Amino acid sequence: MGFYDYCVKNTKDEDVAMKDFEGKVVMVVNTATGCGFTPQYKDIEEMYEKYHDQGFEIVDIPCNQFAGQTPGTDEEIHEFCTLKYNTQFPQMKKSEINGENELPLYTYLKSQKGFEGFGKGPAALAMGVMLKKIDKDYKNNPAIKWNFTKFIIDRSGNVVARFEPTASMEDVSKCVASLI
Numbered sequence: 001m002g003f004y005d006y007c008v009k010n011t012k013d014e015d016v017a018m019k020d021f022e023g024k025v026v027m028v029v030n031t032a033t034g035c036g037f038t039p040q041y042k043d044i045e046e047m048y049e050k051y052h053d054q055g056f057e058i059v060d061i062p063c064n065q066f067a068g069q070t071p072g073t074d075e076e077i078h079e080f081c082t083l084k085y086n087t088q089f090p091q092m093k094k095s096e097i098n099g100e101n102e103l104p105l106y107t108y109l110k111s112q113k114g115f116e117g118f119g120k121g122p123a124a125l126a127m128g129v130m131l132k133k134i135d136k137d138y139k140n141n142p143a144i145k146w147n148f149t150k151f152i153i154d155r156s157g158n159v160v161a162r163f164e165p166t167a168s169m170e171d172v173s174k175c176v177a178s179l180i
Helices: 040-054 074-085 104-112 122-134 169-179
Strands: 007-009 015-017 025-031 056-062 150-153 159-163
Touching (some): 025 040, 025 104, 025 169, 040 056, 040 074, 159 169
Parallel strands (some): 025 056
Antiparallel strands (some): 007 015, 150 159
C-alpha cells in the first residue's frame, strides 16, 4: 500500500482520502494547541498561503498523546487555531498516531521515514533529555516523538522527508518549495 491508499477522518467524521491529494505536495503534521511548538502554526499557515495555489496541501491531525497538550474537542481545537493563527487549512479529527490505536496512515508514514534525530541546539537537547526519561531506546524506533512532527509527500505520493518538531521551519519550507 502507498500514501494514496489511506484515509483519515475529518472533524465531521467523514473519510478524507489521501488519493484526493494525488499530484499535490502534502505535509502531514500532528499538532497540539498547548505545546511549546504550537507557534509553528503561524509558519505552517504562511506556507499554506504561499504554496496552496501551486498544489500544496496540509493534513493537520491534532493529537493528545504527548503530555495531554491537546485536551479540547475537535471544535475547540479548530476555534483556537482559526482565532489565534488564522489557519485556513482543514483539520482532521483528533487521533492517535502511536500505539495500538494509531492511524494506519501513521503506521505507513513511520515505515517510510523513521526517526533520525532532533538535530542540534537547545530545543533538540531538551527533547533528547525529556524523551530519554520516557523511553531509553527512543533513538532506535520510528515512533513519533512529539507534537509537530512533519512528513512531506511529493506529487507522486512518495514520503520524501520527516522533520522533527525541533527542525527549522525554514528548512521545512525549503523542502516544500523544492517540490512545488
